[in-house]
Amino acid sequence: MAASPSPRRSAARTRAGASSGTTMTLADFRSTAGTLSPAQRATVVRQAMAMIDGLYVHLPLKRAMHATDPLQRLRLLAQRLSLLSERQFHDELIDIFTDLRDLHTNYVLPAPFADKTAVLPFLVEEYVDKGKVRYLVTKVAQGVTAPGFVPGVTVTSWNGIAFDRAVELNADRQAGSNEDARRARGVEAMTIRWLGMSPPPDEDWVVVGYDDENGQAQEFRFQWLVLGPDPAPNGVDPADSRSAAARNLGVDARFEAVRRAKKRLFAPNAVALEVASLPARKGAVRSKPIAADVSTMPDVFTFRPVDGPGGPYGYIRIWTFSVDDDGPFLDEFARIAGLLPQKGLILDVRGNGGGLITAAENLLQLLTPRTVEPSRLSFRSTPLTLDLCQRFDFVSQWAPSIARSVETGELFSQALPLDDPTAANQRGQHYQGPVVLVTDALCYSATDIFAAGFQDNGIGPVLGASGNTGAGGANVWDHALLRQLFPGSGSPFGPLPKGTSFRVSIRRVTRAGASSGTPLEDLGVVPDERHAMSQRDLMEDNADLVAHAIALLKGQPERALLATVGTRNASSVDLALTATGIDRVDAWHDGRPLVSVDVGPTATVTVQVTAGQVTLQGFQAGDLLVVGHIDL
Secondary structure, eight states, X not given: OOOOOOHHHHHHHHHHTSOSSSEEEHHHHHTTOOOOOHHHHHHHHXXXXXXXXXXXXXXXXXXXXXXXXXXXXXXXXXXXXGGSOHHHHHHHHHHHHHTTTOTTSEEEOOTTGGGOEEEOSEEEEEEEEXXXXXXXXXXXXXXXXXXXXXXXXXXXXXXXXXXXXXXXXXXXXXXXXXXXXXXXXXXXTTXXXXXXXXXXXXXXXXXXXXXXXXXXXXXXXXXXXXXXOOXXXXXXXXXXXXXXXXXXXXXXXXXXXXXXXXXXXXXXXXXXXXXXXXXXXXXXXXXXXXXXXXXXXTTTXXXXXXXXXXXXXXXXXXXXXXXXXXXXXXXXHHHHHHHSOSSOEEEEOXXXXXXXXXXXXXXGGGGOSXXXXXXXXXXXXXXXXXXXXXXXXXXXXXXHHHHHHHHHOOSBOOOBOSSOGGGGTSSOOOOOSOEXXXXXXXXXXXXHHHHHHHHHTTOSOEEESSSSOOOOOEEEEEHHHHHHHSOSTTOSOOOOGGGOEEEXXXXXXXXXXXXXXXXXXXTOOOOSEEOOXXXXXXXTTSHHHHHHHHHHHHTSOOOXXXXXXEEEOSSOEEEEEEEESOSEEEEEETTEEEEEEEOOSEEEEEESOOSSEEEEEEXXXXXXXXXXXXXX
């Protein structure tokens, strides 16, 4: 192996590679961390117990599936507070919550940890080569000058441990609810960790072994850096009890912080684009128009046409569902989908940690002609959830079933949709071609819910880069939101010291359709077909993954129904139809049927209305395949 450069040399060069903004070494950061007094520690533990005992919806499941008892562990911790160091106290609380295997239910460390992310100035991803997992450097921050250390080099060791073994050890520390999820987070956490929910790295620096661009074995010492990533531009304040969005969140806060940190470190130009794209209501002024191939929500969407046999096809990456309103989100998706080829769509949600549940669920209708059945949510039946549901109209529909649980012994409330079910279908289909959904083990929460709805409503095949999604099936509420909902001296939720906080899974999600009643938590969404990520995928913009998705699109029948307005009369309008894979069209206006006709590749249909919107349903052998809309 090549000799390692001196620590001073390697540290200086690594630090030069950090992005602009507040950045420091891990050693410097540790000197800024404060302490909690014994009384403050006791307050934190009491609040954790109140939240878990009174609200945590997955408590019966986690006790059964993972053989853990968080309440007993918290009681034991309360007895040992004076015996633990500051690091030991935080580590024990983190471990209690990690053992729940629930990325929705977390202990958030006090300031300054909650605002910081520890990073190494490169990113490692895994791929499969001839059945063997390998690890590739895919991003390197500017200024890093380790010999031959560039995107495409293979990482082989970590502080003298084989890298694959180091990943296994790190995966065991992650809270993912299945093996795929823990491993995916284990790989990612090798180089980037949000300190709000993760123990700081034990080491100030790591020695990384790698095969350089010439295939020569090298080692280099990299220092951990600490930075404060910017919040998502379209995100939700989770502590605002007045906001319906804050009450309808399903998001992995740790992954969202990591996603933003990666963007700042490796794609600073993309962060600048976000600022330029913010609408006036966000308090920013656009300095120049957004390019035609860029989304008006660039933190949420990227898109492009992709070539392939029978194509071109459309490709949309949804990076996050962290938006504060599903209306603009759906409008932008519909606009993008209309710009792309209509032969078929690859919808890629890999690495999407969730966000606004209603945005995820209400998106499904844009992709299918059929009526979407949304998932169902339920509370755990406890005195505290009954009190909550009796206090507030926005959860009052769950109160009767919780009240009955005293007699019935039911562990959970009735399972009901999160939103008015009409919202899941009021827009209807906007993309008529076949759709393939691409997932991985970093999909979580609202993205799990979206993937389950996609599969359960028969929209198209699910292609998985992992064997499961992250399996996060819940609506999550923040401790600060709970304090607003339960104010006063008699509240079970009081102030927490120095910025500590908690998040809790408060309503569990059960699936719809063919999987009706199946919990999403821990079980996740198993893809219909697997794709092993290749070196070409990591270095050539997912080339093999896209080809695999296109093969699935080609296996689905083509269907399309287009209409243009023709001759107008005093009481009717002629519509010129172009149909592919369709043998019958039904026309509707304002919820009423107008006409049903058999069609060939082209046809003219006369409708007895002259204004408003006409909805066209296209059938093949009696099966509804497409829905279109035309404004008269």
